[in-house]
Amino acid sequence: MKILVTGSTGQLGTDLVRCLGTLSLASESHEIIGATRKELDITNNEKALEYFKKHSYDAVINAAAYTNVDKCETDFDNVFLVNAIGPRNLAIASYKYGFKLIHISTDYVFDGKNPEGYYEFDQPNPINKYAITKFAGEEYVKRHCTQYFIIRTSWLYGKHGKNFVKTMLTLSESRDEIKVVNDQTGSPTFSEDLVDFISRIITTEKYGIYHFSNSGSCTWHEFAKEIFKITNKVITVHPISTEEFNAPAPRPQYSILNNYMAKLEFNHESRHWKEALEYFLIKNTN
Numbered sequence: 001m002k003i004l005v006t007g008s009t010g011q012l013g014t015d016l017v018r019c020l021g022t023l024s025l026a027s028e029s030h031e032i033i034g035a036t037r038k039e040l041d042i043t044n045n046e047k048a049l050e051y052f053k054k055h056s057y058d059a060v061i062n063a064a065a066y067t068n069v070d071k072c073e074t075d076f077d078n079v080f081l082v083n084a085i086g087p088r089n090l091a092i093a094s095y096k097y098g099f100k101l102i103h104i105s106t107d108y109v110f111d112g113k114n115p116e117g118y119y120e121f122d123q124p125n126p127i128n129k130y131a132i133t134k135f136a137g138e139e140y141v142k143r144h145c146t147q148y149f150i151i152r153t154s155w156l157y158g159k160h161g162k163n164f165v166k167t168m169l170t171l172s173e174s175r176d177e178i179k180v181v182n183d184q185t186g187s188p189t190f191s192e193d194l195v196d197f198i199s200r201i202i203t204t205e206k207y208g209i210y211h212f213s214n215s216g217s218c219t220w221h222e223f224a225k226e227i228f229k230i231t232n233k234v235i236t237v238h239p240i241s242t243e244e245f246n247a248p249a250p251r252p253q254y255s256i257l258n259n260y261m262a263k264l265e266f267n268h269e270s271r272h273w274k275e276a277l278e279y280f281l282i283k284n285t286n
């Protein structure tokens, strides 16, 4: 397959370009092309359609997004353009030019009131501006094309870009103690595991909404403690409440994803988040 990755300079985009070809089965040779924001600004409808008129792909993975959740609260027009209009433009092009669209979304589309976790068929109810635009993006994709996979993931980390794991490790270089929120629960997800899952679904026609995270769940505080345990860092991690942390954007209290469709359609069981984290941290330090 010839596959385009939008947002190719981002955390997930970089891993998709780097790993998707190598993770795929030997019998499936894919050509992976990354597009930066400069090469393909997904918010511009005319330019996006012009781009796909010139270049032909079997699939497009939309890893482009406005992901600074707190900044989203005060920059709504720009956020809506990237997270909602962008996927709409790609969906229109998918329908017009016949490529599969793999659109990445988020656990934050849910309100986080259900401690049991969320299924693909549960009703979203976004509680912050970022989540409102991500949910609108999903709706546009469903409305404007047919060959789509919407993959909701959560608490993503990997080698590239900014993420919680890297922030914790950086803080541990200069501090003896830190405060981390202990009343939000979710499932950390290693980006390479997500890339592996995408490599499994992209060749199929099992379209629809998928949840994908590593299995198990934790609070941010438990996540931080595990990072320091694996890396043998001596640092005191104080649990604090969301209220005490006082971030501009509200966050879902529980945003655990049940990977129901991945199991049902692909018999895929994600490894536990602690196992994936250890793999990431040990592999990275070698």
Ligand SMILES: NC(=O)c1ccc[n+]([C@@H]2O[C@H](COP(=O)([O-])OP(=O)(O)OC[C@H]3O[C@@H](n4cnc5c(N)ncnc54)[C@H](OP(=O)(O)O)[C@@H]3O)[C@@H](O)[C@H]2O)c1
Pocket (backbone or CB within 6 Å): 006, 007, 008, 009, 010, 011, 012, 013, 036, 037, 038, 040, 041, 042, 043, 062, 063, 064, 065, 066, 067, 068, 082, 086, 104, 105, 106, 107, 134, 153, 154, 155, 156, 157, 161, 162
């Ligand atoms: N990070 C998480 O914890 C998390 C959790 C759940 C879901 N997700 C979802 O996972 C996906 C990937 O997230 P990520 O962490 O890899 O994000 P990221 O590191 O912030 O990367 C976003 C990418 O989008 C690009 N971009 C922004 N505006 C664009 C535009 N108008 N046209 C084209 N490209 C544009 C950025 O380019 P520039 O660098 O040039 O701005 C960057 O390459 C997103 O859909 C996100 O919503 C992330």
